[in-house]
Amino acid sequence: MTSIPLCLPDSITPKQFLTEYWQKKPLLIKQGLPQLVDMFEPDDMIGLALEEDASARLLTQAASKKEGQAQWQLKKSPLNETDFENLPEQWTVLVQNLEQWSPELGQLWQAFDFIPQWQRDDIMVSYAPAGGSVGKHYDDYDVFLAQGYGSRRWQLGKFCDDQTEFVADEPLRLFDDMGELIFDEILEAGDVLYVPPKLSHFGVAQNDCLTFSFGCRRPNLMQIIDSVADIATNDSKLFIPMLLPQALQASGELQADSIAAIKAQLLEMLQSDRGDDMIRQAVSEVISKRQYDALMPEETLDTDELMQALSEGATLQADYSNRLLYSQTTDGTVLYANGQRIDGLDKAAIAVLVRLANGEALQHSDVTDVDADDLSEWLENGWVWVDVAE
Incomplete structure (x- = not known):
């Protein structure tokens, strides 16, 4: 497999990017x-x-907004050929989770190896003819906007917040005021623009245009709380009523002292070794879950075909449309795939999966200590992808 250079300017190191730009300010990466x-x-x-299984959206924009009608129209998949007939001059189609459809495209995530892979969300493509856009907006996550075909003009403005007012009665979160522009340039194929969360941006296709969005996202607290609660239901000790100090009080009152005592015991549990294990498992399950349903391959290699391909020079790599990660605990390395903890692995299998999770491309000689049927099962589960030698 050809090594893919990091998507950064030669003058900026990964450490500099994470310190000076990440979630702070945009960066244009020419031919990134x-x-x-x-x-x-x-x-x-x-x-x-x-x-049929694609996750797609078709956006159309009327030339002007009529009273009582939205200027934008949105249709979600499934889409059909008639949806693309008689379109207005300005329209865009968006397709999510492209890694699911193109492992080769998914491998380009390696260009962003300075970002932990568990923060990678998905690759989305935006196709639009000249003049097409998705309006002025912002995202709550980091995104690298990579031009793959044609050119698109990008304008960046102010950082937004909870007080940002959106245009009423539209199917999208759009606004009119981007404030003072801090960036206004045309990206050509191969160029990449990093946009931090909540920074307003507006892209307009200059011609037939494909823009690929490499989105990076972290879990929210509600997801972690839900996951911790699910895991806690398996701990019988947590169902034992708490012992609380009792002071004289009105029979109908819940005093602040009682709430404080309950909170203190909850925090004590979360800060204990048991709490660390619960939170680690909760976070691991949340961040390893797929955002989109798995698209099962119509056909795959059986065990003999897989081993034959590897012996002839094919490489085994993590499938970037799935989520494979690991964490180190006092009991050793624990692996997760697509929201589930993987148990029952021997040391050789763990070592290989760790290398795959870290983005390595493994050859036949790297996996000889792993049972061939296990390798085949990983392939069938979608955890790994075989890059067949040309």
Whole structure:
């Protein structure tokens, strides 16, 4: 497998980017992803948007907003060919989770190896003819906007917050005022623009245009709380009523002292070794869950075919449409895949899965200590992908 250079300017190290730019300010990376140039054409994305299992959205924009009507119209998948007939001049189609459809595209995540892989969300493509856009908006997550075909003009403005007012009665979170522009340039194929969370941005296709969004996202507290609660239901000790100090008080009153005592015991449990284990498992399950349903391959290699391919030079790699990660505990390395803890692995299997989770491409000689049937099962589960030698 060809090594993919990091998507950063030569003058900026990964440490500098994370210290000076990450979630702080935008960065233009000229020719940051040249591998993406002409990897796909517009017709490829239209065809993909029509697939029954695709997660796609078609946005159309009227030339002007009529009273009582939205200027934008949104239709979600499934889409059909008639949806692309008689379109207005300005429209865009978005397709999510492209890693599911193209492992080769998924491998480009390696260009962002300075970001932990558990923070990677998915790769989305936006196709639009000249003039097409998705309006002025912001995202709550970090995104690398990579131009793959054609060109798009990007404008960046102010950082938004909870007080930002959106245009009423539209199917999208759009606003009119981006404040003073801090960036206004045209990206050509291969260029990449990093946009931090909540920074307003507006992209307009200059011609037939494919823009690939490499989105990075962290879990929210509600997801972690829900996961901790689910895990806690398996701990019988947590169902034992708490012992609380009792002071004389009105019979109908819940005093602040009682609430404080309950809170103190809850925090004590969460800060204990048992609490650490619960939180570690909760976070691991949340961040390893897929955002989209798995698309099972129509056919895959059986065990003999897999081993034959590896012996002939194919490499085994993590499938970037799935979520494979590990954490180190006092009991050793624990692996998770797609929201589930993987148990029953021997040391050799753990070592190989750790290397795969870290983005390595493994050859036949790297996996000889792992049972061939286990390798085949990983392939069937979608954890790994085989890059067959040309």
